[in-house]
Amino acid sequence: VALFWLPLTSIASFWSQFQQGLSASERVFALIDAEPLVVQRDPEPVGRLTGRIEFREVRFGYTPERPVLDGFDLTIEAGETVALVGHTGAGKSTVGRLLVRFYEFQGGQILVDGTDIRTVELTSYRHQLGVVPQSPFLFSGTVADNIRYPRPGAPEADVRAAAEAVAGGDWLDALPDGLDTEVGEHGSALSMGQRQLVALARLLLQDPAIVILDEATASVDPLTEAQISEGLDVALAGRTSIVIAHRLSTIEHADRIIVMREGGIVEEGTHESLLRAGGAYCDVYNTYFRHQSPDYRPGSGFVGV
Numbered sequence: 001v002a003l004f005w006l007p008l009t010s011i012a013s014f015w016s017q018f019q020q021g022l023s024a025s026e027r028v029f030a031l032i033d034a035e036p037l038v039v040q041r042d043p044e045p046v047g048r049l050t051g052r053i054e055f056r057e058v059r060f061g062y063t064p065e066r067p068v069l070d071g072f073d074l075t076i077e078a079g080e081t082v083a084l085v086g087h088t089g090a091g092k093s094t095v096g097r098l099l100v101r102f103y104e105f106q107g108g109q110i111l112v113d114g115t116d117i118r119t120v121e122l123t124s125y126r127h128q129l130g131v132v133p134q135s136p137f138l139f140s141g142t143v144a145d146n147i148r149y150p151r152p153g154a155p156e157a158d159v160r161a162a163a164e165a166v167a168g169g170d171w172l173d174a175l176p177d178g179l180d181t182e183v184g185e186h187g188s189a190l191s192m193g194q195r196q197l198v199a200l201a202r203l204l205l206q207d208p209a210i211v212i213l214d215e216a217t218a219s220v221d222p223l224t225e226a227q228i229s230e231g232l233d234v235a236l237a238g239r240t241s242i243v244i245a246h247r248l249s250t251i252e253h254a255d256r257i258i259v260m261r262e263g264g265i266v267e268e269g270t271h272e273s274l275l276r277a278g279g280a281y282c283d284v285y286n287t288y289f290r291h292q293s294p295d296y297r298p299g300s301g302f303v304g305v
């Protein structure tokens with residue numbers, strides 16, 4: 001399968017199509033387990049992780065002649081929320097793809113809780129990873145079925161509790177049959193914002209130690225936006241989170257912002273400290289985030305330039 005050339009989001013949609021034909025219990029990690037490229041050496045199942053992540057001198061290229069990460073170093077503490085920002089092609093998604101073992105890397109190490117991820121057994125490891133793509137994959141069935149996806153045997157009460165933990169469950173009131181609403185093929189009966197809310201409830205039900213979130217770029221109505229924001233706060237709390245950030249509110253709330261360029265880290269800090277520094281972050285901020293600020297006025301000067 002030519003999976004290895006697809007972005008994270010396409011993998012998820014391919015995954016969902018593939019899994020339509022499988023029973024619920026076969027579905028969850030079937031494709032992931034089928035993946036042939038990643039080599040496992042004496043895999044050890046992992047239990048509950050705290051989620052400390054270390055990239056050490058990681059080298060990786062999609063093709064051998066073109067390295068994308070060349071000696072990449074990054075340590076993320078357990079429970080920390082890190083926002084990855086940078087221009088398109090900087091390598092943000094690649095960092096996430098290596099952590100979830102979509103690709104084998106060529107050099108260095110990635111450690112989770114001090115263990116080399118090449119030695120851990122994939123299914124148990126991936127149960128500890130919550131991946132939220134830009135456009136969450138939904139399959140035909142009810143909202144409840146879709147939330148239940150990572151834990152096929154989860155009782156109704158757990159599904160409901162997860163849904164209600166996202167913005168107090170207010171978003172369910174806008175659905176004709178609440179949790180029993182049919183989402184349509186690939187979620188076509190739901191708005192993009194509602195699909196994201198389903199994805200957050202699904203994440204809470206999965207309860208992973210680590211979250212990799214590729215934030216949606218499409219704008220949604222202000223009410224749904226507020227519900228997503230509130231849902232995100234709950235869904236990321238207490239987990240190690242790597243957010244490929246596209247929303248200003250997310251980067252402002254991140255514990256640390258990592259600015260990437262050409263596969264490396266060029267700057268890191270908090271939103272305020274990086275704005276004061278007037279460096280690479282300001283460039284990224286002016287390009288992608290400044291217009292999202294409530295104080296933004298078209299034509300006002302660029303920050304830090």
Ligand code: ATP
Pocket residue numbers: 004005006007062063068086087088089090091092093094095
């Ligand atoms: P974006 O914001 O556009 O998603 P990004 O910062 O996430 O960008 P990556 O997708 O990680 O960037 O890409 C890093 C580099 O790797 C880019 O030069 C890109 O062209 C290249 N690349 C990404 N995916 C593949 C692939 N499947 N095959 C070959 N090259 C790829």
